[in-house]
Structure formats: C-alpha cells, structure tokens
Amino acid sequence: xxxxxxxxxxxxxxxxxxxxxxxxxxxxxxxxxxxxxxxxxxxxxxxxxxxxxxxxxxxxxxxxxxxxxxxxxxxxxxxxxxxxxxxxxxxxxxxxxxxxxxxxxxxxxxxxxxxxxxxxxxxxxxxxxxxxxxxxxxxxxxxxxxxxxxxxxxxxxxxxxxxxxxxxxxxxx
Amino acid sequence: xxxxxxxxxxxxxxxxxxxxxxxxxxxxxxxxxxxxxxxxxxxxxxxxxxxxxxxxxxxxxxxxxxxxxxxxxxxxxxxxxxxxxxxxxxxxxxxxxxxxxxxxxxxxxxxxxxxxxxxxxxxxxxxxxxxxxxxxxxxxxxxxxxxxxxxxxxxxxxxxxxxxxxxxxxxxxxxxxxxxxxxxxxxxxxxxxxxxxxxxxxxxxxxxxxxxxxxxxxxxxxxxxxxxxxxxxxxxxxxxxxxxxxxxxxxxxxxxxxxxxxxxxxxxxxxxxxxxxxxxxxxxxxxxxxxxxxxxxxxxxxxxxxxxxxxxxxxxxxxxxxxxxxxxxxxxxxxxxxxxxxxxxxxxxxxxxxxxxxxxxxxxxxxxxxxxxxxxxxxxxxxxxxxxxxxxxxxxxxxxxxxxxxxxxxxxxxxxxxxxxxxxxxxxxxxxxxxxxxxxxxxxxxxxxxxxxxxxxxxxxxxxxxxxxxxxxxxxxxxxxxxxxxxxxxxxxxxxxxxxxxxxxxxxxxxxxxxxxxxxxxxxxxxxxxxxxxxxxxxxxxxxxxxxxxxxxxxxxxxxxxxxxxxxxxxxxxxxxxxxxxxxxxxxxxxxxxxxxxxxxxxxxxxxxxxxxxxxxxxxxxxxxxxxxxxxxxxxxxxxxxxxxxxxxxxxxxxxxxxxxxxxxxxxxxxxxxxxxxxxxxxxxxxxxxxxxxxxxxxxxxxxx
Numbered sequence: 001x002x003x004x005x006x007x008x009x010x011x012x013x014x015x016x017x018x019x020x021x022x023x024x025x026x027x028x029x030x031x032x033x034x035x036x037x038x039x040x041x042x043x044x045x046x047x048x049x050x051x052x053x054x055x056x057x058x059x060x061x062x063x064x065x066x067x068x069x070x071x072x073x074x075x076x077x078x079x080x081x082x083x084x085x086x087x088x089x090x091x092x093x094x095x096x097x098x099x100x101x102x103x104x105x106x107x108x109x110x111x112x113x114x115x116x117x118x119x120x121x122x123x124x125x126x127x128x129x130x131x132x133x134x135x136x137x138x139x140x141x142x143x144x145x146x147x148x149x150x151x152x153x154x155x156x157x158x159x160x161x162x163x164x165x166x167x168x169x170x171x172x173x
Numbered sequence: 174x175x176x177x178x179x180x181x182x183x184x185x186x187x188x189x190x191x192x193x194x195x196x197x198x199x200x201x202x203x204x205x206x207x208x209x210x211x212x213x214x215x216x217x218x219x220x221x222x223x224x225x226x227x228x229x230x231x232x233x234x235x236x237x238x239x240x241x242x243x244x245x246x247x248x249x250x251x252x253x254x255x256x257x258x259x260x261x262x263x264x265x266x267x268x269x270x271x272x273x274x275x276x277x278x279x280x281x282x283x284x285x286x287x288x289x290x291x292x293x294x295x296x297x298x299x300x301x302x303x304x305x306x307x308x309x310x311x312x313x314x315x316x317x318x319x320x321x322x323x324x325x326x327x328x329x330x331x332x333x334x335x336x337x338x339x340x341x342x343x344x345x346x347x348x349x350x351x352x353x354x355x356x357x358x359x360x361x362x363x364x365x366x367x368x369x370x371x372x373x374x375x376x377x378x379x380x381x382x383x384x385x386x387x388x389x390x391x392x393x394x395x396x397x398x399x400x401x402x403x404x405x406x407x408x409x410x411x412x413x414x415x416x417x418x419x420x421x422x423x424x425x426x427x428x429x430x431x432x433x434x435x436x437x438x439x440x441x442x443x444x445x446x447x448x449x450x451x452x453x454x455x456x457x458x459x460x461x462x463x464x465x466x467x468x469x470x471x472x473x474x475x476x477x478x479x480x481x482x483x484x485x486x487x488x489x490x491x492x493x494x495x496x497x498x499x500x501x502x503x504x505x506x507x508x509x510x511x512x513x514x515x516x517x518x519x520x521x522x523x524x525x526x527x528x529x530x531x532x533x534x535x536x537x538x539x540x541x542x543x544x545x546x547x548x549x550x551x552x553x554x555x556x557x558x559x560x561x562x563x564x565x566x567x568x569x570x571x572x573x574x575x576x577x578x579x580x581x582x583x584x585x586x587x588x589x590x591x592x593x594x595x596x597x598x599x600x601x602x603x604x605x606x607x608x609x610x611x612x613x614x615x616x617x618x619x620x621x622x623x624x625x626x627x628x629x630x631x632x633x634x635x636x637x638x639x640x641x642x643x644x645x646x647x648x649x650x651x652x653x654x655x656x657x658x659x660x661x662x663x664x665x666x667x668x669x670x671x672x673x674x675x676x677x678x679x680x681x682x683x684x685x686x687x688x689x690x691x692x693x694x695x696x697x698x699x700x701x702x703x704x705x706x707x708x709x710x711x712x713x714x715x716x717x718x719x720x721x722x723x724x725x726x727x728x729x730x731x732x733x734x735x736x737x738x739x740x741x742x743x744x745x746x747x748x749x750x751x752x753x754x755x756x757x758x759x760x761x762x763x764x765x766x767x768x769x770x771x772x773x774x775x776x777x778x779x780x781x782x783x784x785x786x787x788x789x790x791x792x793x794x795x796x797x798x799x800x801x802x803x804x805x806x807x808x809x810x811x812x813x814x815x816x817x818x819x820x821x822x823x824x825x826x827x828x829x830x831x832x833x834x835x836x837x838x839x840x841x842x843x844x845x846x847x848x849x850x851x852x853x854x855x856x857x858x859x860x861x862x863x864x865x866x867x868x869x870x871x872x873x874x875x876x877x878x
Contacts, residue, residue, distance in 0.1 A: 010247035153181035160219035
C-alpha cells in the first residue's frame with residue numbers, strides 16, 4: 001500500500017506540475033525537447049524522495065530541482081558554443097507555438113514583458129504562471145523574500161503604466 | 174496620510190502575500206485614502222492581465238514515454254510479473270535461458286504448424302516494433318539517470334524485453350501469415366488478428382518451457398490441457414444458494430435491493446458460445462431477467478420511478494402464483510441530458526492483451542465517445558503495475574484527441590486496481606460537474622494482483638469514494654481469469670452498475686444504446702420491501718437477488734446503500750407465491766411458544782395478496798421517498814399474462830434450469846423456448862431472439878431439463 005500511495009503521489013505531482021515545469025524549463029532553455037528531458041529527470045529524482053520528507057514543499061522542490069538542472073544544461077551548452085550569451089538567448093521565440101505567431105498577434109503584455117530585466121521576468125512567470133508564493137519563489141531563485149516582492153512590484157509598476165488603458169478592455173472577469 | 178505608490182507592500186497586498194498585521198495596516202490605509210485605493214486598483218488590473226496572458230501560454234507536458242518512465246520508476250518494482258519472472262530467469266545459467274527461449278518458439282511453432290526459424294534478436298515487424306519501443310524505451314532511455322540498484326533492474330527488464338520480443342516475433346509471424354492467407358482478421362497489426370492466447374497462457378507456456386525444455390509432441394497436448402484447466406479454475410464466482418420458500422407466518426417481509434447489473438447473462442452467453450455450460454454460481458437469475466428491457470410506461474407522477482405489478486400462474490408450477498414487480502425509471506431525452514464527466518479507468522495489465530479484452534474495449538470506447546458532446550468531459554486513467562492519467566479531462570467535442578488517446582492504450586504489466594481506483598476518483602472529483610453525471614467507468618478482467626488486492630480493502634475504498642457523488646460503472650471483460658465476484662461487489666458498493674462485455678454487440682448495447690441508463694442515475698439506493706398478506710399467502714420465494722438481500726430494518730435506514738436506477742432503466746423482480754390452501758414442503762420450524770401475531774382483520778380481509786413498498790433517493794439526495802403499491806391477485810392464467818410477464822418468466826425458468834434449482838418444478842428448455850418465442854413482440858434489437866438461440870444451445874449441451 002505504501003508503494004501504491006507513493007506511485008499515486010508521483011502521478012498526482014506529474015498531473016499538477018508537469019505542464020508548469022516544462023513551460024518554465026522551456027523559458028530557461030529556449031527549447032521544448034531539452035526542457036522535457038530536464039523535467040523528466042526532475043520527476044525521476046522525485047521518485048527517489050520520501051513524500052514525508054518533502055511534505056507540502058512539493059512545488060518548491062520541483063521548481064528548484066528543475067531550475068538547477070536547466071541551468072546546468074544551459075551552462076554546459078554555453079561552454080560548448082561560447083559565442084552564445086545566456087542572457088540573449090531568444091527564449092520567448094522558442095515558446096511552443098511561437099513560430100505560428102507574429103509580432104502583431106503576440107499580446108502586448110508579453111511583448112512588453114520581454115523588455116524587463118531577466119530576473120523580473122522570471123519572478124513574474126513563477127508568480128503568475130505557476131502561482132507560487134513569494135516565499136516559494138525566494139527559495140527557488142535564492143533571492144530574499146523582500147527582493148522578490150520588490151522585483152514583482154517594480155515589474156508590475158513598469159508594465160501597468162503602459163498597459164492600463166488597454167487592460168480595462170481586455171480584462172478577464 | 175502619506176501614500177507611497179513605490180512601496181512593494183501594495184503589490185504584496187493584492188497578491189495576498191502580507192501577514193495579518195501588515196494586511197490590517199494596508200486595509201486601514203485603503204479605508205482612509207482614495208489614492209491608496211487607486212494604486213491598489215491599478216495593480217490589481219495589471220496583475221489580472223499578466224496572470225491571464227501568462228497562463229494562456231501553452232503548456233506542453235512530457236512525452237508519453239517520458240511519463241511512462243517516471244510512473245514506472247515510481248511503481249513498486251518487484252511486482253511486475255514479467256520482471257519477476259525475468260528475475261528467476263536471470264538467476265539460472267545463460268545457456269538454459271537460450272534453451273528456454275527456443276523451446277517457447279518450438280511450442281508456438283507446433284501450435285501454429287508454421288515453422289519459421291528466427292532468433293530472439295531478429296528484427297521485429299514494424300507494427301510490433303512501434304508498440305514494443307513505446308513500452309521498453311522507458312527502461313533504456315539514455316536520459317534516465319541510472320543509480321545503484323537500477324542498473325540491475327534495467328538488465329532484468331532488458332532480458333525480459335528480449336524474451337518478450339521473441340514472443341512478439343512469433344506473433345508478428347502469425348500476423349503476416351494471417352495476412353498472406355488473406356484472412357479477414359489481418360487488421361493492421363491489431364491484436365485481434367492473433368489467436369486468443371491469453372497473457373497468462375503464454376506465461377504458463379514459458380514457465381513450463383523453462384522447467385522442462387522442449388517437451389515431446391505427445392506431452393504438448395497435455396501441457397495445453399493443463400493450461401486450459403488452470404485458466405478455467407482461475408475464474409471466481411461466489412457461491413449462490415437459491416432463496417428458499419418462506420412461510421408468511423414465519424416472516425411476512427421480504428426486503429432486498431434492486432439489481433440493475435446484466436453481467437451474468439452476458440457471461441452465460443459467453444460460456445454457451447464456447448459450447449460449455451456456465452458454472453452454477455455464475456448464474457444470477459435477477460441479472461438474466463434484468464438484462465432485458467421491459468415495456469413499462471414511463472413514470473408520470475412526481476416520482477422519478479414507477480412500479481408496475483402483475484400476477485399470474487407460475488409456468489413451472491401452475492398451482493403457484495408468480496408475482497412480477499416492475500420498476501421503471503423516467504426516460505430522459507439524450508439531447509437534454511445533463512453534461513457528463515466520465516473517467517475511464519482502464520486495466521492495461523498484461524492479462525488484458527487478448528483481442529476480446531483491451532482491443533474490444535478500445536473499439537467500444539470510441540463508439541461511446543462518438544455520442545458525447547461539447548459539455549461532456551472524458552478522462553482516461555490507466556492502471557497496471559503503476560497507474561497514471563492517460564488522458565486528462567477533455568471536452569467531448571475533441572474527438573480526435575480522445576480517440577488517439579484510446580488508440581495509444583497498450584497492455585503492460587500487472588494489476589494494481591487499488592491505486593488506479595483512487596486516482597480515477599480523484600480525477601472525477603477534480604472535474605466534478607454539479608448537476609451532471611459524474612462517473613468512473615472501470616474496465617477490467619478483475620484480476621487485481623498487485624497493491625490493494627484484498628477485496629475488503631478495495632470495497633472499503635469504493636464505499637468511501639461513493640459518498641463523493643461520483644458513481645461507478647464496472648465493465649467486465651475476457652475469460653479465463655475473470656473475477657466476477659470482485660467486480661460485482663465493487664459495482665454494488667460504488668453506487669454503480671456492472672456489465673459483462675463479451676461481444677462488440679454487447680459493448681454497443683451497454684455503452685451506446687443504453688448509455689443514458691448506464692450513465693445517468695435518476696434514483697439511487699432503491700430498495701424493495703414486500704409484505705405478504707397471511708390471509709392470501711401461505712409461503713413465498715424471491716427468485717434470484719440472493720446477494721441483494723437486506724435486513725428488514727435496513728429498508729428504512731437511509732444510511733444503507735442499495736442499487737441505483739438509470740434513466741429509462743427497468744428493473745424486474747419475480748416472487749413465486751404459494752397461495753393459502755396449497756401446501757408446500759418447507760423444513761418445519763416449530764410453532765413459536767410465546768409470540769402471538771395480532772392481525773389487522775380488516776386489512777387482512779382486503780383481498781390484497783401483498784403490498785410493495787419501494788424506497789429511493791434522488792441522485793443527490795440523502796433522504797428516501799416511499800412509494801406503496803398494494804397488489805391484488807385476479808387469478809390470471811399464465812397464457813393470459815402480458816408479453817413482458819411471460820418473457821421474464823421464461824428467463825427465470827431458464828436460469829433455474831441452469832442452476833439446477835430445487836425450485837425449477839416442471840421447467841424444461843422446450844417450455845422456455847415455447848414461451849419466449851411467443852413473447853418476443855417489441856424486441857427491437859433482437860435480444861429476445863438471441864435468448865431463444867441461447868436456450869437451444871443450452872438444450873443441446875444439457876438436455877431438456
């Protein structure tokens with residue numbers, strides 16, 4: 001029964017976070033296939049963990065491991081092709097489906113978001129895409145909670161100035 | 174008050190990141206400052222928009238084989254029979270292994286009479302390669318990081334997969350031969366093209382082959398016989414003793430739950446179609462009677478169910494009266510049915526590989542998906558050694574998505590029903606449609622051999638989950654390893670119904686024609702209590718429903734679970750009644766010494782034969798409603814009874830013959846055929862015709878009685 005519980009636990013974790021993690025890793029790596037490999041490895045590592053040890057830090061654990069693995073992969077690849085600067089990787093253009101979109105159809109918000117510093121973009125994604133708390137984001141990114149709060153607030157403030165006019169129309173109830 | 178819009182606390186407030194004290198402080202400022210309110214409102218707009226835009230971004234999950242690799246790693250290792258066997262094989266000398274593999278081949282060759290020499294490493298036909306790759310990649314995928322014990326594990330699975338390949342080479346050859354021979358069965362690599370060797374059978378062959386090396390030709394038949402024998406013995410049925418006659422003076426009440434299952438009839442049909450008589454305990458007469466739909470009018474009163482009763486002579490014992498109690502659930506127009514949230518829980522264990530199991534289920538599921546609409550949702554959860562969500566809850570109008578997920582179902586591994594059931598219920602609950610149909614559809618041969626296999630535990634899980642408002646349908650498949658007893662209990666406890674799918678026609682009947690009654694519950698916990706009038710009745714006997722008996726006090730206990738009725742469903746129960754003045758042999762119980770029955774003379778003299786009370790609850794209700802119907806016997810002869818009455822009596826009579834019931838009286842196959850042939854009117858789908866055919870078949874096997 002213990003085994004069965006663990007297996008159920010893993011499957012539940014997969015169902016809840018698989019999509020989030022692949023999206024996050026894709027953003028870091030700029031490539032879905034490598035992102036999938038990283039996420040697979042993340043879950044295989046989870047299989048080695050005791051559910052009790054992770055408790056309710058599952059999201060934090062998964063994102064942290066996934067992030068570290070993704071950064072490792074990126075570092076390794078940059079060593080091999082030193083001309084590529086990690087900060088200038090065309091990450092967003094490799095979003096799944098992005099090739100189908102052109103500049104005009106890509107939402108204004110996301111385009112504006114790309115003008116923000118990378119650390120702000122990351123915390124925004126973790127906050128709004130994966131619904132993690134400041135505390136979890138702090139643990140994942142190794143930034144302080146205050147810093148996370150500051151980055152998000154600053155990013156929002158920058159964005160809202162240009163967005164408010166349009167947002168009133170497009171706001172989803 | 175001085176408001177600083179640069180303070181991150183405003184964003185933190187909107188995002189719910191402040192502690193109680195901080196939040197109280199911010200709220201105080203919001204009350205007193207319009208500027209603060211404006212700042213917060215702007216942040217709120219921006220965050221809503223961001224959240225919307227970012228969550229719109231498409232999230233692709235893992236590839237199927239990656240998920241599989243993970244769920245395999247999470248699954249309990251020792252329990253997959255292929256590996257377990259491989260473990261044994263690994264411990265014997267490699268030389269022996271080669272002999273063993275060769276002997277498997279020679280065995281198969283001998284059965285197919287088509288000697289094609291190949292080694293186990295021979296390249297696979299493409300259809301099979303694709304299938305094998307999907308499964309085995311999980312264990313050889315280079316991105317899987319190996320750690321300590323896993324290496325060993327992988328070697329074993331590699332070994333097992335080699336053996337498996339050897340087997341599949343054989344299957345592939347059969348397939349090719351079938352195609353070359355122009356056999357109509359060659360349907361593009363479908364398993365249905367292969368002879369129906371069950372997984373268990375193959376395993377048994379392999380084991381025997383390992384133990385003894387290539388057996389001489391004469392011994393092979395013996396091996397095959399032994400395997401067949403073993404398979405038959407693996408089917409499990411609970412003992413049923415026919416309900417006895419009970420004297421009204423001993424107990425004037427009969428209390429039982431309705432039974433809408435139909436599995437027993439389909440199972441009997443399967444046996445007869447293989448020219449075998451079904452085991453007595455596989456014959457549940459109420460499920461035979463209720464396999465057929467009866468023409469009772471749809472209820473018009475305020476209740477969702479209506480009762481129809483009829484009394485006439487019992488054809489197998491003319492001095493006895495036969496009382497039919499029919500219940501009909503209201504019809505619901507399929508076009509107006511509430512949306513469905515369906516979770517298929519599919520057993521993909523090795524034993525499901527044979528054509529009449531998983532391949533047939535897949536075709537049946539597609540038929541059903543065809544009928545679903547935009548408002549409906551389908552998810553597929555699979556279970557074998559591990560369980561996983563194969564298809565997340567998907568709208569019924571995305572038929573290609575659903576169908577390709579169905580196509581991708583492959584059998585593999587052993588069966589942990591327990592974890593799968595939990596996961597299926599979780600999936601159903603997280604996609605719960607209020608006011609809609611929420612149902613888990615379990616499709617299995619019922620051989621739960623891993624994890625929670627203890628029947629008591631499984632039943633407790635199901636009973637617990639049934640309280641969530643998610644109903645259960647159980648579809649039984651296959652033969653040889655079929656665990657009828659487990660499945661019936663699961664459906665019974667899970668607010669559900671149970672059908673046995675032996676043919677594509679049956680699949681169509683259960684999943685398409687009767688979709689509304691299978692899926693849409695209109696009344697639950699339907700219980701029947703019949704009180705007999707001692708002035709009219711000497712003794713009575715409920716035909717069938719042996720495992721549906723309730724204690725009398727449970728009738729009014731709304732906490733006691735009972736059977737459920739679907740839209741348009743009919744349920745029929747038959748009582749054989751010994752009228753006052755007709756003697757019956759019942760092992761005598763001595764007259765009670767202290768008790769004296771006081772009878773209400775006025776009511777006893779009413780001439781009523783009996784009184785039927787039915788209790789039911791609305792599908793989402795907790796309090797039962799009562800319907801009462803008194804029944805008067807007008808002395809109708811059997812031949813003057815309604816068509817529906819006569820047909821039900823014929824089915825009951827046939828059931829009693831198959832069970833060798835001590836109460837079968839003058840029942841004969843001939844009489845059953847005669848009655849059934851005259852009561853076939855309104856048989857739209859040919860089920861009653863088929864019944865007549867089955868009785869003929871049984872007569873050929875068993876004789877007339």
